[in-house]
Amino acid sequence: MQFDFLKYQGTGNDFIIADNRKQLYNELSTETVRHLCDRKFGIGADGLILLNNSITHDFEMQYFNADGNIGSMCGNGGRCIVQFAHDNGIVKDSYVFEAADGLHEANITQQKIVQLKMNPVNAVQYFNDYSVLNTGSPHYVSYGVGVKNKDVFAEGKAIRYNETFSKEGINVNFVEVMGANNIFVRTYERGVENETASCGTGVTAAALMYPQNSIGANNIQINTIGGNLNVTFNKINDQQFDNIYLCGPASFVFKGSIQI
Ligand SMILES: N[C@H](CCC[C@H](N)C(=O)O)C(=O)O
Known part of the structure; x- marks a missing residue:
């Protein structure tokens, strides 16, 4: 057909x-x-x-x-x-x-930006050098340096297929702080099993985990390989976030x- x-x-x-x-x-x-x-x-x-x-x-x-x-x-x-x-x-x-x-x-x-409301996040697992949360899809978020030159495919794949995550799979986000409320995100996507130019639920998860965020309203600018996005949200506490919007063309x- x-x-x-x-x-x-x-x-x-x-x-x-x-x-x-x-x-x-x-x-x-x-x-x-x-x-x-x-x-x-x-x-x-x-x-x-x-x-x-x-x-x-x-x-x-x-x-x-x-x-x-x-x-x-x-x-x-x-x-x-x-x-x-x-x-x-x-x-x-x-x-x-x-x-x-x-x-x-x-x-x-009017500027042709699509603003999409995401569901509230009610649970975050914090570990030493990464966190795990679900923004509609499951995400591993790791803040660090040198993200531009990272081997996202190899490192992301190793995490996605490790003992903890291999069964359900996970999307793996490597994040670097570029300036105040500005981050750079690269994502290895489950189901694509490769890096994509940008991942919406991934940048949302990365924005929620921005280390200097504050209780109340936040507005994070995100750079990805495929372009720029913006995530706004209300932080209730370390576990709970609502009023989350993912915005971009x-x-x-x-x-x-x-x-x-
Ligand atoms: N690219 C998507 C994520 C798809 C989720 C998928 N890769 C999974 O978790 O199985 C996004 O923009 O949010």
Whole structure:
């Protein structure tokens, strides 16, 4: 059958997005998704997203990792599907959509920045040189220096596949403080099993763990290989964060169709 898609990217994290409101793509197999995301044999993407009907809200986001498996929440994908919805006839001042981790509110500013509300974080595990938290997807966050020249693939992979994390997998973020409220983040993504240009739930986790953050309102600027993002949040205490917004551009790249 023919699979019609649009390609979107949010700070270089790229996604195949298909409108599934007619339910033509309900039966995509793991192998098909993996093939479509393959950069040599398919379209190429870090993940595939279906826009499904929702009875109660604007739409549902169904996210698959590039390896074909159903993923958890994807922050950059969430920003991209909001822009996709806006570009493809679902025009609203603000959106509420369903995703793997529950409901998300979003809006697009006049400067074309997609502001995506993330779910509150209620638990953080702190260790000597890293922390683990779930911002819709599980993240390992390690602050350090020399992130620009780090071997993110090798070091990220070693952590993702170590005894603690290998079963469920984890996304591994290496973070460096660049200035006041400004960090640089590189991420090894589970499900892509490689470094991506940017990871939305990853930069969110990294921002929440900014060492000099304060109780109350925070605003962190994030540089990634794929561009700049901004995360604002309210810190309640070391374990609890709410009012979290992931903000940045999301753009249409091209459209096409492929036989599956
Ligand atoms: N790129 C995504 C993360 C996808 C999550 C996925 N890699 C996983 O945890 O399985 C983001 O922007 O948040």
